[in-house]
Amino acid sequence: MDGPRYYMACLDLTGRSVLVVGGGRVALEKVEGLLASGADVTVVAPQVVPELTRLAVTLVRRGYRSEDLDGRFLVVAATSTTSVNRRVFRDAEARAQLCNVVDVPELCSFILPAVHRHDPIAVAVSTGGASPALAQRLRDEIAAVVRPEHADLARRLRALRPFAQSHFATYEERKAYFAGLVAEALG
Numbered sequence: 001m002d003g004p005r006y007y008m009a010c011l012d013l014t015g016r017s018v019l020v021v022g023g024g025r026v027a028l029e030k031v032e033g034l035l036a037s038g039a040d041v042t043v044v045a046p047q048v049v050p051e052l053t054r055l056a057v058t059l060v061r062r063g064y065r066s067e068d069l070d071g072r073f074l075v076v077a078a079t080s081t082t083s084v085n086r087r088v089f090r091d092a093e094a095r096a097q098l099c100n101v102v103d104v105p106e107l108c109s110f111i112l113p114a115v116h117r118h119d120p121i122a123v124a125v126s127t128g129g130a131s132p133a134l135a136q137r138l139r140d141e142i143a144a145v146v147r148p149e150h151a152d153l154a155r156r157l158r159a160l161r162p163f164a165q166s167h168f169a170t171y172e173e174r175k176a177y178f179a180g181l182v183a184e185a186l187g
């Protein structure tokens, strides 16, 4: 059976408050990804792996409570207890907050793609939940297409944006200018 047709987006988590429920290896992996995106991370779990205590997160060492969701932009749950994961999802849905329960797509309002970063470029592949193993394989193949000159070009084009805004009067002119520069650089 086909799953949902997911809406693809890039979230700006800089300085935004994110809750991670659970403090095991899987939670650690998610926390590292969230911190790398600039999120302000709170972890709630009775037990946490030692690595988590060395990261710049707020640790709350007890079981999850509904009010832990207060003020969060989104929540990721990675506990080993299905009833807790279910409760987090139900609470998040009731508050219209984004929720990912790791590896349980029916308890997710968003799922995670396989990602390759070559800043500022990011390649993300989702199979819509059909196969994470296939998503990883495709991610690696597509990542090989993204070369250092693409990242350099992206940086140079970004630097030209203020000039284009002030120099060209219309959207059409700016579009033609940037398309021309990309074609000139890459053929």
Ligand SMILES: C[C@@]1(CC(=O)O)C2=NC(=C\c3[nH]c(c(CCC(=O)O)c3CC(=O)O)Cc3[nH]c(c(CC(=O)O)c3CCC(=O)O)/C=C3\N/C(=C\2)[C@@H](CCC(=O)O)[C@]3(C)CC(=O)O)/[C@H]1CCC(=O)O
Pocket: 100, 101, 102, 103, 104, 105, 108, 110, 111, 112, 113, 114, 115, 125, 126, 127, 128, 129, 130, 131, 132, 133, 134, 135, 136
């Ligand atoms: C891409 C990645 C991103 C990330 O997690 O950051 C990610 N899973 C990764 C790895 C991975 N996960 C699994 C394996 C074993 C091989 C396999 O089963 O294929 C491997 C491979 C490995 O471990 O190397 C098992 C698995 N995963 C899900 C289920 C449930 C199910 O299938 O129903 C099961 C079965 C559990 C079981 O059998 O018990 C569900 C989800 N996993 C997703 C994402 C979402 C859909 C992504 C998409 O659209 O493709 C979704 C729906 C929800 C979510 O978790 O967001 C990350 C790679 C990170 C990287 O390499 O950078």
Ligand SMILES: NC(=O)c1ccc[n+]([C@@H]2O[C@H](COP(=O)([O-])OP(=O)(O)OC[C@H]3O[C@@H](n4cnc5c(N)ncnc54)[C@H](O)[C@@H]3O)[C@@H](O)[C@H]2O)c1
Pocket: 021, 022, 023, 024, 025, 026, 027, 044, 045, 046, 047, 048, 049, 062, 063, 064, 078, 079, 080, 081, 084, 102, 103
């Ligand atoms: N380990 C893996 O490779 C792997 C891979 C994919 C998925 N998973 C699944 O992901 C989940 C987490 O895996 P893990 O290896 O990190 O598990 P783990 O057992 O090491 O960690 C579970 C964490 O959940 C916390 N927890 C338990 N009850 C809680 C509650 N009421 N409130 C808040 N936190 C609570 C525990 O304190 C612990 O920190 C499991 O369901 C597992 O099946 C594991």
